[in-house]
Amino acid sequence: MRPGVLPLPPPISPLRRVTPSTFQAHRECPLRAVWSAARQNTPLPTFAGAVLGRVIHSAIEYARREHVRSRDDFEQIWGQCMHNEEKVLVQSWTEAHLVPLSQSVRNYEQKKELCWLAVRDIKPSFSRKWRRSPPIWPPCGDELWLETRDGVCVGRVDRINNKGGVIEVIDYKSKVLLPHAEMGDDLGTYTPQLKYYAALYHAQYREWPTILKIVANGGQEIEIPFTHDECESLLKEAYTLLAKVNCTIRSASLDKRKALSSLAKPSPKTCSLCLFRPVCAPYWEGRSRAPNEDWPNDLHGTIIETGRWGKDRVYLDIAPYEGDKYVKVKVIEVSSGRHPALKREKKEVYLFSLLQYKDRPDVFAEGKYTTIYVPKH
Ligand code: SF4
Structure with a gap:
């Protein structure tokens, strides 16, 4: 994946098994489930809260193996779990700025304290x-x-x-x-x-x-x-979903575009949490079919002007391709160092996860998860 350049979508391969988390993803959007199963890096950054969730999970898992006897023990384990996650984040151009997690996760200290409360009461019982x-x-x-x-x-x-x-x-x-x-x-x-x-x-x-x-x-x-019945019916549903998804994939195996649109279920709610939006053509098609719905704050357009914004930021004036509401929108407070796409000197850009001003809907700002791409060609 070249930093800032739109990557190719992950492969679409038949699913071999269904875990509880992919089961939920299947229900919401089978395409997302199929892509998640490919286990490739996502083009949008993971939510910092989810990364901290993994830290908490690892700390709890550790405490179930070995007794965490003191606050010092806990601090050491916590530090190690944080280090492991942050080491991975800094290697990714979309996620490096989320380090340190202590700054990017809301209520970080509170979550850490709650983890300590949970961990100190755990008595390890199984080797x-x-x-x-x-x-x-x-x-x-x-x-x-x-x-x-x-x-x-x-x-x-x-x-x-x-x-x-x-x-x-x-x-x-x-x-x-x-x-x-x-x-x-x-x-x-x-x-x-x-x-x-x-x-x-x-x-x-x-x-x-x-x-x-x-x-x-x-x-x-x-x-x-x-009830036993409702649990069993979930397993039946999982088998049905798997068969349906795999049948769709096999029947559209020669036509990738058809496979994508048969599997995708774009909706503002589902897509807003999906990290595959940059490579999902059905997502952009869904937006253009229902432009007045509350879609994520993403833009696809042409840069018509750029300039300095404050001491170390820039602004971008963009002519969006989508909808006819605005001839021009402004994206402010963009840290150019964070977005390799802006160094590629292309006019056509995709901007994801922007913050929108309530009183000025044609003005956006960079947020923690804002990611910018230029097309490959
Ligand atoms: S962006 Fe939307 S339609 Fe595309 S895979 Fe994600 S959830 Fe599905």
Whole structure:
């Protein structure tokens, strides 16, 4: 991937298996699920909060292996987990500016403190070597791998407790959660994952878990009600989705454009969280079909003027190709050093994840996730 130049879209290959997270992606946009499965770098930067989520997850995972006895132990582990993530970020031209994470994640200190509260109460109970062959029945442990007999539906569950025959499936979340009654949509995104694990557990061990539980950063616990039928129907849905997606891919294998548009489900909500927008033609087509909807603040147009903005920033005047609302829009506070595309001296540009001024809708500014590309040709 040449910095600042639009990369090629990832390959479209049939899916071999469905994890809980790709299952959710399938439901929202099969194209995103297929691209995510290709495991290539995304053209837009990962959200800093998600990276910190991985840090928290790693710290909790460590604490389940080894006892974290003191604040000093915790600081050391936290520092190591942060270092591992930041080392990867600095190597990416789209993400390097997110380092240090302590500056780019909102409420960083609060999240770290909550992680400490969660970690200090964890008592490690299972050694690493037991993970693949749990020592007691019904099986339990940390990071337990579950799958259906054919290996199509799979997942790694954070923890399964067996307290005298009461089997608890636990999913750790790095977020601070609202009280159960106020969670609304959030709960809706977490519950299928746990129900999916429950169905996998049953498929593998012929036992149903008793309790499904989310444990949030800080230790807050939320129990998820479930029925066996709804868990099983999630697995059936996963098989149906996989068959449908693979059939679409195979039937359109010679026509890539057709494959893209058959798989894509562009919508303002789904696309706003998708890191594949720069390489997604159906996304731009979706925008032009419904220009008045609340799409992400992305622009495709021609640079008609640039100039200095303050001490070390620049502005860009852009004539957008899309819509007929504005002849010209202004993008201000652009740090040119962060965007290799601006050094390529091309007129045609794509700008993603801009901030828009409420009272001046034709004025945008650079945000933490703003990324600029020029076309390849
Ligand atoms: S940008 Fe939208 S349509 Fe394209 S893959 Fe992402 S979610 Fe799907």
